[in-house]
Structure formats: C-alpha cells, structure tokens
Amino acid sequence: MIPTHELLRSSAAKRPTDEAVVCGDARLTYAELDDRSEAVAQYLVSRGVKPGDRVGIFSSKNAEETIALFGILKAGAAFVHINPYYREEHLRHVVDDCGLKALFVDGSRESIFDSAYFERCHVDLVIPLAGKLPTAGDQALPKTAAPDELAAIVYTSGSTGMPKGIMVTHQIFHDATTYSAAILRNDPEDRLISVTPLSFDGALSQLFTAILVGGTLVQQPSALPGDVVTTLLAERVTGIHAMPSFWRTLLHPRSSFPAERFPSLRYVSIIGEAMPDKMLGQLRSVLPACEFFLMYGTTEAFRSTYLPPHDLDRKKGSVGIPFPGVEISIVDDDGNPVDPSEVGTIVHRGSFVSPGYWNDPCHTQSTFRDGGLFTGDLGRLDEEGYLYFLGRSDGLIKTMGFRVSPEEVESCLCEMTGVSESAVVGITDTDGATTLKAILVCDGSSPPSEREVRLHCRERLPHYLVPTSIEFRSALPRTATGKTRRAAVH
C-alpha cells in the first residue's frame, strides 16, 4: 500500500514539469505541487501538528486547496475538507466535532468563518489559503503512513441530525484510487475535470486518480454551462465524473453544450443519484464517442459497483457489478439474504469499508456490523448479480446529488416562531429531479410567511437543504408511536 501523498512524490519524480492541477490561470506542475505541499507540511509540523491530528480546509474550488490537502497528509495528519456551502452552524459543528488542530480558510469563505466565530475560535491555528502559503524549512516529516491510519474525515448527512464524519484510511484511498483508475483505464494523458467540492468522496477519488496516473486535475469552480463548455474545450478534458444534477444544467435547451463537439472527451462517469433514462439517452447522443460508466457507492464505502459500458443497453437501470474485492448482498429487515430479484437493504463487504463514524460509536455499531456496511439503501440483484438501486430505506432524501436528512431541515424549521411542527419530503418530477418540500403546522399566534420561512432557511442551511416548496397544513399524519408518517404527507 502506497499512501496518496507518496503517490504525489513518485509522480513528481517521474514527470516534474507536467501539469498536476490547473484552475483558470493557476497552473501547478507536479514539482510545484510536491514542493509547495512539502513546505506546508513542514510549517504544520513546526506549529505542532502531529500524526493523528485533524486539519481542516474550508475553501471553494481552486489550486491552492490541493497544496494544503497534500501538505496535511505529508505532515502525518488527516484532512477534513469542509463543504464550502456550509453556513455557520454546520461549519461550527464540523470544527467542534473533529477537534481541528489547524484550519485553512480561503478568502471566499472568510465572511462565513468570521460570522461563525464572532467569539474567538478555539482552533489553535487558522491559516489564510491564498497566494503564498506559510513555510518553515528543515522540519523532519513522518516517514510514511500505515495502511489503517486515518487519512481523512468526510462529513455527510446522516439519517438523523447534523452531518456525520466518516473515517477514511490510507488503505481505502489507495484501493479506491487504483481500482477506479484500472476500470476507467486512466493514463498520464488524462485531464479530468473536477466540478464537485473536495468535501465529497467522488471529487477526492478523481484528484487521487489524476495524481496516481500522472494526469491533470482541472478544477472547475463554476458549473454554469458557458464556463464548463469553455473549460472542456480549452483544457482538452478527457474525463468527467459528475452527478445527474450537473448534466441536467448542461443539457438544458439554453446551454451551448448539446450543440458543441468535444473530441478530447473519452469517458463520463456518473454517480450520486439515479440517472433518468431519458437524460442518459440525450447525453449519449451529444457524446456518441464517449464511454459511459454508471457507478454506485456511499461515502461509508467509497465505491461499490460500476456498470461496464458494454452493458449499458443490456442492463438498463442497473448500477452494475461489484468493484474488485467487494461483495454486495441484499438482506431483509432481520439481516437474512433475500432471494434473487427481491428488494432489500444493500450490504457492502470487503474493500473500501470505513472503520466507522468519527466520535459516534453508537451509529458506527448499527451501520457497520457482521463485517459489512449496512448502507440504508434499497436495492435488488438480478440473476447475473447486477445491482439495481431503488432509493433510501431510512428516510434520507437525495437531491441535486446531496444526501439530505429531513430531520436536519425540520429542526431548523421548528426553530421559527409560530411553527409547531414540520415535515420535509422529497418530490420527484417527471424529469427525475428531486426537490425538497416542507409542510408546516403553525400554532396560530403569528405564522410566518412563505418568504420568511425561506429566508430563515437560507440564512442557516446550505442551499441544497432549503425547501423549494412550502405548504401550510393544520396537522401532520402520525404513526402509532407518534412519529411523523412522511410517506403519507406528499
């Protein structure tokens, strides 16, 4: 097992002048990324960062955040890339939950950071992520990292409350990167566009794949169609890994993407939520020479399955077969395997399984058991072992590729004066797009207006948690135990 930052060192030795990471005019060669991350590591060590510590990055997409990320790993610490869309409350939750030793903050996120910590932040070291990062030479860096050492904590919505930290080891990053690169046949000529923040496992997998094979990662901060098309052409992008919501914008009639030709583009991989058939067909007609890989995975186990491109028409709607080293089974509520084609919970065993949730032994025990990850996703396997993903079993909603816990939005809604109860559900339209709907029960004294509800949510929640539609009702349907029956409130 070679840790990811060692992969950077080895690619830098082989191809020092090749581009490693680009973002607009900012271009980092392998030698620059390696040298500058080495300097960041020495600075962190000089300031007391030790193996096992957690160091955060709160940044929009740019080249510098990759320098910080590799610097943290080289210092022996684990990185925590905080979702750049987080508002104050989520930011504070992550910073407190994982006890950051240091935090890199990019200029675009400074105002959120400042208002989250109008009182002094207890993180010892807050480092502006801009221009020249601080250095301190001649510090001895840890030799290497053990396979089971913590490399990162990736925060994602859980079935209850605030985001949970999923622990990722060096072994998991190594395995996921090598197997992905083998399946996607990545090579040094590859230029992979990265449209999702590095707080998501898919974006990390893409960064590390580029570094492993000696290719280039093209950081793309804007998802507006005009900007994406310009970058795809100017940077001669060869691979895209994105969620269906990204494709929905690019395929919009007003976008220039469908009329354009992309001769460099070799493959597209899609993960994150179900890709509607119609949209996939449209995308295939725009990119007739491209290979399409549909994938399924959860952050708790990185990558589970992929559909080989030659099966795309034969296995419509399937997310494919397990990655090497992975075993997928479908179980009933008691944990017993179901018959082929029967629906049940998807269980992932073998490679890529996280050691658990940070700071949360209770949820770790219920999700990671009997040597497997109980994903909370519903699915079925056909006679040939191809997996079909059928949604969540635990009430989580997938919208715009984000995993949303209804409770997280409901607790924010119930903070409002005048709101006594709330329920949040996902509404899926005919194009397959899911949006959030909030149903509110008010106590009659001073019910808020629809606009006030949205404003309240916008101020406190990341954009994908803000309900798109709001409805007022006099009561919510309940189960016998008094829980809201979400299935009955649509």
Add this chain to the structure above:
Amino acid sequence: MNVRAQVERFITELTNADNIDPAVNLFENGQLTSLDALDLVAFVESTFEISIQGDDITVDNLGSIDSIVGYVEKTKQAAQAVQ
C-alpha cells in the same frame, strides 16, 4: 425602473435574501445554483429584450448583481450599434 433596480428586485426574490452585496459571486457562495442560472437567463431575456447565447451563460456575465447589470448594458449597447 432602471436596469439595476430590476436586477436587484429579481435576485432578491430568487435568493430570498436581503441586503445582497452587489459585487459578491452568488454562485460561489451558494446563494444561487447552476439551475437558478437558467431562470436568471429567462428573466434577463424577457425583461430587457435581449437574447443570451449559450456561451454567455458564465459567472463573469451573470455571477453577481454588478456583473448582470454590466452584461445587460453592454449587450443592449451592442444591439443598438448594429441597428
């Protein structure tokens, strides 16, 4: 109503936020998503009677209140020059 006032009113409705800094990139800070951009395009076209080419749907043109106002004024002037 002038261009700036109309743009400000629309963005306020779209984001449901008050006191928006006209220079701030609304996509970068998560107040708007790329799907909102398409509503924004429809609004700009119908309100100011200009036609936006797909290549022009960029953060430089539509990312902030200032950039939208600048884009509308520039596009209208160019259209008048042609006439």
